[in-house]
Amino acid sequence: MRIALAQHRAAVNDPDANLKRGLDICREAAAEGTDLLVFPEMWSTGYGTPPRVPDARAAWEACAMGPDSQWLEAFRRSAREHDMAVVVTYLQGGANGLGNAATLIDRQGRDLLTYTKVHTCDFTWEEALTPGGTFDVVRLDTGADHVDVGIMLCFDREFPEASRALALGGAELVVTPNACLLCDDRIGQFRARAFENMAAHAMANYPAPRMNGRSCVFDGMAFRDGRPRDHCLAEADHQPGMVLIDLDLRMLRHYRSTQVWGPNARHPGAYRRLTERS
Structure with a gap:
């Protein structure tokens, strides 16, 4: 399957501009034969900081959207038109308050999964958001094949439990919309998440100057063949652009069935501290 990562700039706190830009990116990705397009974190606002002035803050909160929003519906139409799945990200609104969300839309324009960020960055303005509570996995039909997909958002990837929970749910591919400066250690973490779970991991970040791509x-x-290999398929520079890679699902499934890492080698009884709240 072909995956496209939209390492593009977004307008800060302007969902209308980012809708137009996002639909242009969908057309660009579709022209490249993409099966799954992934946007960076909170594309609707460009991961913009909420204003402190009360009236402006209220206007920012009013940008939050639920499943019936026309903004999301436009991406559903685009996915259907281009026969391409899309992971789009946005400020989420609903009965539980505001959230940081990503929706996986399939190539028929249907919502397969809406994930709300579990590990919110409570040391920043994200403390105002309501965290999600689950890491779910869904089966995505690519037309030629299918793939079991899970989602993490940015800070989630710094917790090995997030990827492992998705792996335990059967994820073959973990997509990660991101919005931060990616240093070597964070890239190393992400590499480790893929290695230890025998699952492909794909991350889309914003380019410079607000973030640094990668x-x-x-x-x-x-x-x-019994020898170590570099399993990095792509790492972008800091410039805007589309990152395209082809993931060999047949080879990945063979690897997962024959190698020793991943969920099957676990000893859960020894890990009780991982779920203690103290």
């Missing part, structure tokens, strides 16, 4: 894909297949 959108990347690791296929998780760290060995071939």
Whole structure:
């Protein structure tokens, strides 16, 4: 399957401009034969900081959208028109308050999964958001094949439990919309998440100057023919652009069935501290 990562700039706190820009990106990705397009974190606002002035803050909060929003419906139409799945990200509104959300729309324009960020950055303005509570996995039909997909958002990837929970749910591919400066250690974390779970991991980040790009894909297949291999399929520079990679699902499934890492080698009884609240 072909995955496209939209390492593009977004307008700060302007959902209308980002809708137009996002639909242009969808057309660009579709022209490249993309099966799954992934946007960076909170594309609707460009991950813009909420204003402090009360009236402006209220206007920002009013940009939050639920599943019936015309903004999301436009991406559904685009996915259907281009026969391409899309992971689009936005400020989420609803009965539980504001959230940081990503929706996986399939190539028929249907919502397969809406994920709300679990590990909100409570040391920033994200403390005002309501965190999600689950890491779910869904089966995505690519036309030629299918792939079991889960979603993390930015800070989630710094917790190995997030990727492992998705792996336990059967994820073959973990997509990660991101909005931060990606240093070598964070890229190393992401590589490790793919390696230890034998699952492909794809991350879309914003380019410079607000972030620093480095959108990347690791296929998780760290060995071939008994020898180590570099399982980085792509790592972008800091410039705007589209990152395109082809993921070999047949090879990934063979690797997962024959190698020793991942959920099957666990000893859950020894990990009780991982779920203690103290």
